[in-house]
Amino acid sequence: MAARSKSAPEAKAPKTAKGSKATGKGSRASGTRSPKVGPVETLVVVESPTKAKSLSKMLGPGYAVEASLGHVMDLPKVRLGVDVENGFEPEYIQVRGKGPVIKRLKELARGASRVLLASDPDREGEAIAWHLATLLGVPLDSPCRVRIHEITPSGISAALQEVEGIDMNKVYAQQARRVLDRLVGYRLSPLLWAKVQRGLSAGRVQSVALRLVCEREDEIDSFVPEEYWLVEVQAEAEGGRSYLLKLDKEAGKPVRLKDQADARRVEALVRSSPLQVSSFRSRDGLRRPMPPFKTSTLQQEASRRLGYGPRRTMRIAQSLFEGVEIPGRGPVGLITYMRTDSLRISDEAISAMRGHIASRFGPMYLPERPNHFAQKGRSQDAHEAIRPTDVTLEPDAIREYLSSEQYRLYDLIWRRALASQMADARVRTNTLEARCGELTFKCSGVEVTFQGWGAVWPLGVKDTEVPAASEGEDLRPLQVRLEQKFTQPPGRYTEAGLIKALEEKGIGRPSTYATIVETLSDRGYVVRDDDKKLSPTKLGRVVNAFLVTHFPHVVQVDFTARMEDQLDRVESGEIQWREPIGDFYGPFESRLQEVAASAQRMTVPPELAGEDCPQCGRPLLIRRGRYGEFIGCSGYPECDFTKRKETSTGVPCPKCGQGTVVARKASKGKGKGRTFYGCSRYPECDYVSWSKPKGDGTVSEVRDEV
DSSP states (O other): OSOOOOSSSSOOOOOOOOOGGGGTOOTTOOOOOOOOOOSSEEEEEEEEEHHHHHHHHHHHHTTTEEEOOOOSOOOOOOOEEETTTTTTOOOOOOTTTHHHHHOOOOOOOHTTTTEEOOOOOSSSHHHHHHHHHHHHHHOTTTBBBBBOOSOOOHHHHHHTTTOOOOOOHHHHHHHHHHHHHHHHHHHHHHHHHHHHHOOOOTTTTTHHHHHHHHHHHHHHHHOOOOOEEEEEEEEOTSSSSSEEEEEETTTTTTTTBBBBHHHHHHHHHHSOOOOOEEEEEEEEEEEEEOOOHHHHHHHIIIIIIOOOOHHHHHHHHHHHHHOOETTTEEEOOOOOOSOOOOOOOOOOHHHHHHHHHHHHHHGSSSSSSOOOOOOOOOOOOOOOOOOOOOTTOOGGGGGGGOOOHHHHHHHHHHHOOOOOOOHOOEEEEEEEEEEEEEEEEEEEEEEEEEOOOOOOOEOOOOOOOOOOHHHHHHHHEEEEEEEEEEEOOOOOOBBBHHHHHHHTTTTOOTTTTHHHHHHHHHTSEEEOTTTTTEEOOOOHHHHHHHHHOTTTTTTTTHHHHHHHHHHHHHTTSOOHHHHHHHHHHHHHHHHHHHHHHOOOOOOOOOEEEEEEEEOOOOOOEEEEEEEEEEEEETTTTTOOOEEOOOEEEEETTTTSSSSSEEEEOSSSTHHHHHHHHHHHETOOOEEOOOOOOOOSSSSSOOOOOO
């Protein structure tokens, strides 16, 4: 069944910006051919054309910089590609379509005095460098590997002074991950096809993430709300001083009022008994600055403050890392490498930040000693935290050279990094307690006495005045407010919240967080609501139930976290790369055979679209095809009616005024999976926007809170 309506083509999503401001430019899968060049002294091979362009201008004559456009070798897509009978030896083949790229690189390498491999400084980048070295005939132990952590003249100069051989332990760690993921995906997915539904997939990490989402949904479904009541007293002291008091304790113990009768009892006591100040405390304290960003926290804050999903955040960050053209300076990498789990900042960068803080804000905003932050949990600490490469390039000063989304993300990174090296904020907390018989009421307020790092990054403190009072002072109740409340279930994960949970549980690594979350959405296992909360689909819950029932060990959180630790040990050279694979595969293969032979088939309940087919009158269902969800007739194949799945916003089209604006999902391109808005009369009206219309002729924009 086709996923698109026969009556109209699929509406096109808005295009992203072009040129130096196109944040998708320079990804591992994009690029253009370079012109022919003659023999050169040094050939430098990077992954993306954007990085190649930046490096070419910085390195100057004597260097030819070419892009491999990502991986040149990989496991085959059409078969397992792992010899399980021969030590799990992987079968690497040339990536389809990379023939011309490889041919050109070989020609250039033959005419070069030396070859430097400058793919990204992570495990995947090391594996790309290894494949390139093999194809180009570069000895693995020769000084050929350049790891560039910031694309600036000083960063490149430092990298060129530390040229090393290929780090095979990093390669083996990446190879072990690739083989493990291939074994799980290519062995479990066919089983899901046979026992649940065709076209499904499972993954070593994605299935654990799905389990977290499903278990949270189970908690929400089973939650039974409990009633409770709040009591607030608006009171006044001599001279008109006002206090909003909240019931805190009864007979010295924390109290929760269970019903209205209990709340009325408290109200009666307040109205019939004297209310006196029992204590007033004023305490000065410090608020330590937030640490600089690592990958997970950048994704979380970009989601919370800018409304950017993890994939979008990393795409923009990649463009900032690879270089932006600044007049008078040429291409400049504005941030350090963005796939990191470290909170460390180099001494040189700290010194530059401290100098900028002193000159920009004054000496009182500068702490006596640099701030350092301890990393909680697992951390490879292979790279610095994410920071600006040049702190003097303030966001507003270069705003005209950046796209809107580049500016907003750079501003976020710049502010967070600078704030991390500023002086503590100082706050004063005033707390008043009042007694009414055995009841204790309380109110607190916070006053910022010195902003410190809050001059750059929001402190998260709302000033609330609580005037000073004297012990024993009488208070006069003006109003008693009773409010009924109910306990709330745990909230659904947002994308950022799920990434935070994955990191805390040791699942995945910085380079994989965005992919994990997006894969769940792309597979149709989870959906995002208007608040960006994730909930499992019926399909996702059935897939999770099947995996938890038959492969609890594989989708166990602790097991996945331990496997990440094993991969880290491979990288450090403590164990051989085949060891964790061998320990896993034997029991896994046995269980596969058992489930294939004995497991009952599970069905996915149909999801009704809430309307009937206009052709035959039978109920319409929400289905999923190669282009995402669509609506089709339950009478298929007798009735082949289909149409796009879209959600009306109720807002008239601001362009034609005849149709309504509907929300759709982009099915391809750089915005794949992202919600956009278009006219319901497409193709008669071609209105399209990434932003949701307000209904007043304008579109809503994401607020920049920083």
